[in-house]
Amino acid sequence: MTANDRTAVEGASNIYDLGYRRYDGVRLGRWWAVLALYRESLRGAFGLGRSTAAKVAPLVLIGIALVPALIQLAVGALVPADLEIIRASEYYGGIKYILALYCGVVAPDIAGRDQRNRSLTLYFTRAISRTDYALGKLAAMTTAMLLITLVPQVLLFAGNALSTQDFGGYLADEWTQVAPIFGSALVGSLLIASIGVAIAALTPQRAFATAGIIVAFILPIIVAGILVFEIDADATRYAVFISPLDVLDGFTAWMFGEPAATDTAVHEAGFALWAYAVVGLAVSALASLLLIRRYGTVQA
């Protein structure tokens, strides 16, 4: 046996002792930990660092949400006319059900995954508090929603600008749209995300969470539709506020300073549009508080 062989064998005999060293470097504390939680939650929601199967559903839905914007871009490139197929202020009305479905797919991953794995314990025994955890998850879900609300809107804006003959002129005329585009995307994402994670955090079962979220968004649209359009009494008009996606329609119109589209429950109910902004923010706050309370008491 050569000296080298002997070293190799000796190395192998206590191989477990290799590696571990004490760490006296910097510890970045609580906010860094929340940021890491946020990042990993977002990665997990899109299946990054997971199997291919986990990537399919969210990416397909984002793709579908992008279709109207892409069509607008294509039309703008091919048809030399001032043709604006979709206006930014009416965009969410068009992809309402996609928003609900996307939330139903992504939120159970962001808010329910650690409960399914029983790894909440590992988070709550580290540098974050339970409230930090809830806020990190809410931030991750809101960001995930922005991918399906803000990104297509920005593309749409660019598409509309390109479809006009006068790009610079379009920007000069339409720059006031930029703030509403960002504002409505932010508030809308927060509204849908907070409701989605508040429901998803209630159960470790993915299927229940998805079903619960879809029901929570779709059922109120139907109920509000019946009460506002069919019964159409003074008292029943208020039903429009129980539907988060109708509320989203309302405050989007308010932010763009335009009247609600004529075929919507918001238009039919006839309330001042700022009321939808108030309700939207109030519902987001309530859902966030319920989320914090849920993680504050959930057994870990």
Add this chain to the structure above:
Amino acid sequence: MPTLETPIFETRGLSKRYGVVDALDRLDIKVEPGVVGLVGANGAGKSTLIKILLGLIAPTAGSATVLGHDVRTRGTDLRQHVGYMPEHDCLPLDMNATEFVAHMAQISGLPRAASRERAAETLRHAGLFEERYRAMSGYSTGMRQRAKLAQALVHDPALVFLDEPTNGLDPAGRDEMLDLIDRTGRGLGISIVMATHLLGEIERVCDQLIVIDAGRLLHHGSLAAFTAATETLEVEVTSDAGPLARRLEEHGVACTADGRRVLVTTDGTPPFDVIRDAVVDLGLGLVRMQQHRRTLEDLFRVEAIAAAASLDAPDGATGQEAS
């Protein structure tokens, strides 16, 4: 953070009540750094104590500090320096061990590059090599326990809580896990609190012992002092040993009867003459007298017998409380 003199944890009047059950009952304890065995039957309050110290549940009454920090007010700060390996499954099986352990390091506050580096080092320390790049769903129970241990150590904690770390392991896996714990505690100087109901494991790796039963502290001290200083003389006779025990007690000898055996507790030379005379007087046959160091099992046997005896006594209330 903590100096060598800082107790790893300290509790004052710590209580936790679930409905009518006292999971912890006014626990006062101060524990110095080292490898500490936390032992008690199932439901004795081990996990409750650990969960309170980690801030997972709030105590009903009393206070606790870990590494000198109050668990209620300084939880997030102190938990940067504490590790925890839960008893139950807690791994995201769709992730690989490297990604998962590095993520957990960041949740403990370590920068990204340091997290990756330490994840690799810690997994190697825990005995996971090439397999650390595979999804954990394909891991055996032993490998999962190693990954669980690695996530508890990755941020180089000053103190680690291990809750039943050998649960579900076969004898070989159990041996390896105990070796690993020994290397981590004695080799690296990380304080460890290990909850178990297996006394053999405590005797093998721990230098301190805490025994709790029904939420109360039965014993706390150095393991060496416990097993070495107290000696037990086992006296076996041909029939029921009860009368012999009573006779010995009349002579001021501390003992307990257990079937045909009397366990005599001594601090020095056992009173052989007294025992011999008592056996002869009672007309019993002496089968054997064997002197042995007290084992942890004896602690439980003596406590159980004492509890049973006080149940029989007219004022049985004390016994009921302790059982």
